[in-house]
Amino acid sequence: MADKFIKIQALYGLLELEPYILLGCLIVIAWIFYKFFLKEVSEERHKSIRNHFRVLLRHFVILSFLFVIFIFMQTSEAQLGRFVRFTPYIAILAFIWGNVVFVKTSRLIVLQYLFLGSMKHGVPLLLVNIFSLMLSIVLLFWGLSHIFTLELGPLLATSAAASVILGLALQDTLGNLFAGISLQVDRNFEIGDWLEITSGIQKATGQVKEMTWRSVTLVGFSDEIITFPNRFMANAQISNFSPGDHPILRRQIFRLAYGANIELAKQLLEQTVAGIGEIRGIPTPWAYVSDSNENWVEVKILYFIDNYGSQFSIGDKVYVRGIAALRASGIELARQVIQLSDTTVSHGST
Structure with a gap:
């Protein structure tokens, strides 16, 4: 009965030893790629990739089991008797599982390639998922046309009409999908x-x-x-705010009492800020007078950091250590002075 739906000779031609060995070699290539090119990825990425390999190995073991059963049933048809009719179905399972292993191995190779560009934080799965989906669709249509007695012409014509209807219904979803692809390509x-x-x-x-x-x-x-x-x-x-070669500029303002030693204050602030570990030594921190009035002189200190998310904690250290250094040298911060004038008017008696 399987002859009516399955092109048995074409199916058996695909389940030979050479495709099985090539699939195993592809897995070995993925492992070699991981061992030699991804040594510097974070520990979280290592765990993720190893988990992918464990899942892939389980699928390959299942494929090997189905492949061995198929080879045994194919070479022992005379001894199996009526059980020989199950051989095409075992072959189909082996073919499907082989496709699964091929897609997962290809997906893992693409994932590792993307990891090369982002070893610290990892990579988004959008492009990897799209690649896996497209490869699965190609293999599905290829299998339907070469293994099963199905005509894809009417099916594709029907699917084209259905795609138009589905596209109109999913405009927002598809818009987000293609916008996501664009964001990934632009990087x-x-x-x-x-x-x-x-x-x-x-x-x-x-x-x-x-x-x-x-x-x-x-x-x-x-x-x-x-x-x-x-x-x-x-x-x-x-x-x-996270470009690799461009540090992030930040600034803090100190208002000093009018008449304070400005040059000493600038030197103290520059030395103090340069001693904070999260602040870059090159370019060096730089202090300068940015404003003044009759009550204070405003000194602004510029410095560069690498982590945008730590800017508030770093700014707190700049203020605390800067104020402490100024006070230790006898330089006081300015205080707000409010002058009140007496506007009372004396009226003489008439």
Whole structure:
């Protein structure tokens, strides 16, 4: 009965030893790629990749088991008797499982390749999932046309009409999908970057946590979860504060009492800020007089940091240590002075 639905000779031709060995070699190549090119990924990424390999190994063991059973049944048809009719079905299971192993291995290789560009924070799975989906669809249609007695012409014509209807119903979803692909291709930001998102009066700041087919998820300064649809992100103004080769400039203001030793104050602030570990030594911190009036002289200290998310804790250290250094040298901060004038008018008697 299987002859009516399955092209048995074509199926058996695919289940030979050479494709099985090539699939095993592809897994070995993926492992070699991991061992030699991804040594510097974070421990979390190591755990993720190893878990992928464990899952892949389990599927390959199942494939090997089905392959051995198929070879045994094919070479022992005379001894199996009526059980020989199950051979095509075992072959189909082996063929399907082989496709699963091939897709998972290819997916793992693509995932590892993307890891090369982001070893610290990891990579979004959007492109990997799209690649896996497209490869699965190609293998599905290829299998239907070569293994099963199905005509794909009418099926494709019907699916084209259904695709138009489905596309109209899923405009927002598809819009987010293609916007997400565009964001991934442009690579203006990646997981772990600190972003400031501005669109009209809306503004949000956070660190990129995840990028999916539908949205981008940020974690704010107070650990709040902020989710933006991909279409919104594609049309918003995005400021990235995590470029690798460009430190982030920050500044703090100290108001000193009028008449204080300004040169000494600038030297103290520069030396104190340079001693904070989170602040870059190059470019060096720089203090200068930015404003003055009859009550105070305003000194501004500029410094550079690498982690945008730590700017508030670093700023706190700059203030605390800067004030302590100034006071230890006898330089006091300015105090607000409010002068009141007597506006009482004396009227003489008439």
